[in-house]
Amino acid sequence: MPPATTTLRQQRLGSELRKLRERAGLTSTAAAALLGSPQARISNIEAGRYAVSADRVRTLARNYSCGDEAYVDALAGMTGARKRGWWEEYRDILPAGLLDLAELEHHASAMRVAVTVHMPGLLQTPEHARATMREAVPPLRPYEIEHRVSYRVKRQAVLFEGTPTPYTAIVHEAALRMGFGGPAVARAQLHHLVAVSEEPTVTVRVLPFGQTGFPASGQPITCTTGPVPQLDTIVLDTDHGCEFIDADAQLSRYRSVLDRMESRSLSETKSRDLIHHIAMTL
Template structure:
């Protein structure tokens, strides 16, 4: 039995619950079918009890799930004895941040849209430091250092041997905001240009001329799973991160991203805009 399940463990359990419900089974009926106790079914679905890949495939067969791609993807999510680097921060940072790092580590691809800030995955150390210094609830220097090192380590998915494809749509307001002063802002813009040259990074901007557009004012982070059913949306809220994975929610945000992309500049035009902003600093 686990203590506090990670976000990935909770998601696996939640998907098994959805699978059971689609089969029209109560937890009691599922327990009888699987030959286990009802509380074991509840613990598996709550992420408190792990299952092996073979056990998961057996559960899927009993639930008459014929979606092989989904079952294979869920089997790949079964417990791994290796601890992720984010576990070093378990007692130092909110668990939602650790869940975010775990989500990014396993994502097939990532995309984001922001209005007032450069996305965390593309922030320089100096830019991120200034963001943390301006937190609504003032952070102590050690807490700032923990968050800063954690943010930089998260970016490793963009630099590993097989980097995760990443697409960002950034509003012109974020590009022009002089976070940390002109020098830090210029270094940040140069970093965006450097990252945009990488094959797996796509950078697009939305200009002031566009005016209002779908999702304006909202920062959205979308992580693609191995199958669409396992995608996840992460939203920053005043009380912390919110993770969304209901089918209707995923459809909503996929559609929203498609509409935002229609009004964004091309990657080449985006680089031109960044160069112009740098010249004006």
């Protein structure tokens, strides 16, 4: 039976299988015939509504003449019974896109983010997160803010517990000077940013005022790295929620944007020095 809830990860597996079928020039009816299944089975698999085994994925890839073993292995690794992650406790509390984001971060092998106004969510203190959420439009109720703060704090475990996920944050100087929550909260956030930047798997690079050129629109951009480049995902943090992008051309475009922003940023040491300086002026 199709799962009660379809997650972003299940949808991504289905969409990748659809890409393979279309590249092979096969209709869903033809693919079903090769598999010996009803056409509806292929449609449900590609929509992420039907659980599929690793063996079935390998059979489909073989039927679609896909010889990229690393890619097929990565797709096979996305199969199996859906495991309940910690984020599921928020399923009836927060928007589904936020839960998809946590699942995406959980499975990422590395992450890179660029921000211009807000601190990266995974590097925020609870007080800073709470202060920014009070500015939400429409306003969030106090209990809604607390739910989101606790969710954000739990997301941060991917960077600091177990086997930490390598993380690079490109932070514009404007974000360092926004002062959410007042001087005390802002200063504590900057000190926290310096402290976490000294972790071996966390890199913080500051894009300073005065740097010529700005190859981005200003919205937060996150690139989560998959087991193979084809399974990378771009996440755009918009006013209407998270937007997830996995089209090849767009992946290439946003990787280039992040590369250019990082190349124009200060070194890690100079970034820490600037953050220290700004904290001292608050």
